[in-house]
Amino acid sequence: MCKTEFGPSKVIDWPAAGNWPGWVPEAAAHYIRHVEHGLSLRQLARLSGCHPSTVLRQVRRLENRRDDPLVDAALRQLGKSTTDKAPFAKGEPMAAHSRRDCTQTDDETLDREARRILRRLTESGAVLAVVPDMEKAVVVRDTASGTTQRTAVVDTQIAEALALKEWIACKVPGRIARYHITPSGRAALSRLLAQDESGAQAGACGMAEAQAPFSAAPSAVAPPLPRKRIRYSANETPLTLLARRRDKDGARFLTDDLVSAGERLREDFEIAQMAARTTQNWDSFLTGGTQGSGPGEGPLASTEARRRVARALGDLGPGLGDVALRCCCYLEGLEVTEKRMGWSARSGKIVLRIALQRLRRFYDEVQGGDTLIG
Structure with missing residues (x-):
């Protein structure tokens, strides 16, 4: 809590920025402190080191955005999270929320x-x-x-x-x-993906090199595994591109149920990557290697999703599992997959369709055809 003077002798407590998550925009903080706690625009400007007109524009803009139901709900929860803490009356417990809100x-x-x-x-x-x-x-x-x-x-x-x-x-x-x-949002996504790539490079190269003893022979140090180029920000995935193609009879090359099976595998794959171990080698599921982290590691949803991915790839086996993993999860193009697997040109789409047919049957038989994702 920070002390703020409202007059020559009146001093009250108002919520500091640390009471909210760090992602809360400054404009939203100014709006809540002005609307809920009565701080004037000049006071907010002095505290934040900007001109009062800047705070005024932020407040007006947030007020106009309250027609958006998500923005309105977020602002109401931010206001409640501070008023429930009683900034003007100390000692009162925070009111219980009916459901988890964005402030948590x-x-x-x-x-x-x-x-x-x-x-x-x-x-x-x-x-x-x-x-x-x-x-x-x-x-x-x-x-x-x-x-x-x-x-x-x-x-x-x-x-x-x-x-x-x-x-x-x-x-x-x-x-x-x-x-x-x-x-x-696109700029934020690019920034987040760049952070992931920087972290992967530091983990694959910097840490491995720092831990290698100086007296070790060069041949004793295993070369780092090549990083896969993940096209998460692409507007079209390999499945959506193939779904628009048609064969010589005019029928779509991939039907909706096959695309749904591939998207379901990708969703489980992304949820599984939320655990602490985000650099898991999924290729090991296809070669009989380690099965990854134990059942107690990471969040429950990530653990269950990891198991579902492992079962699906295990059912497909090498070859079919490789093309499903690369095209559905890593979002590699078919040409890249064909070169990596050593296949002839234009054969990857046939193998991918067979893999999706097998994957759809796996979801129907083993998991009861439940179409819920995640």
Whole structure:
């Protein structure tokens, strides 16, 4: 709590920025402190080191954005999280929330979920559908056949944070609000993916070299594994591109159920990557190597998703599992996969379709055909 003077003798406590997660924008903090706690624009300007007109524009802009249901919910939760702590009356306990709100989302969780959801929203025709009073929001996109396919599920409090940060914006208001990714969201996704690549390079090269003894022979140090180029920010995935193609009879090369099977594997793969061990070697599932971390490591959802990916790849086996892993999860193009696997040109799409047919049968037989993702 910080002390702020309202007059020559009146001093009250007002919530400091540390009471909120670090991802809360400064404009939202200024709005809450002005509307909920009564701080004047000049006081906020002095505390933040900017001109009062800047704070005024921030407050007016946030007020206009409250027509957005996610932004309005986020601001209400931010205001409640401070008023429940009684900034003007000490000693009162914080009121219990009916459900988890965006103020309970830390920076690491938001960045992790933003990578997953913003990637999906960069795909062609993808939107985030939000229904009031629902704890989950879903990412859906139009398929080549004109139907709608669900590709991801996210907690509503994460969606509220994304909207407040202006990474997503309401495209179609109404009972089912539809959100699309904004230019700020694309820039944030690029920044998050760049951080992942920097961390992967430091983990694969810097740490390994630092731990190698100086007296060791060069041949004793194993060369680092080549990093896979992941095209998460591509608007079109290999599956969506193939789904638009047609064979000589005019039928679509990949049907909706095959695309759904591949998207389901990819969703489990992305959820599995949320655990602490994000550099897991998934290729080991195809070669009979280690099965990854134990059942107690990482969040429960990540552990269960890792098991589902392992079972699916194990059922496909080498060859089919390789092409499914590379095209569905790593999002490698077919030409790249054909070169890596040593296959002839234009044979990868046939193998991929066979793998998706086998994967669809696996989900139907082993997991009861449940189409829920994650």
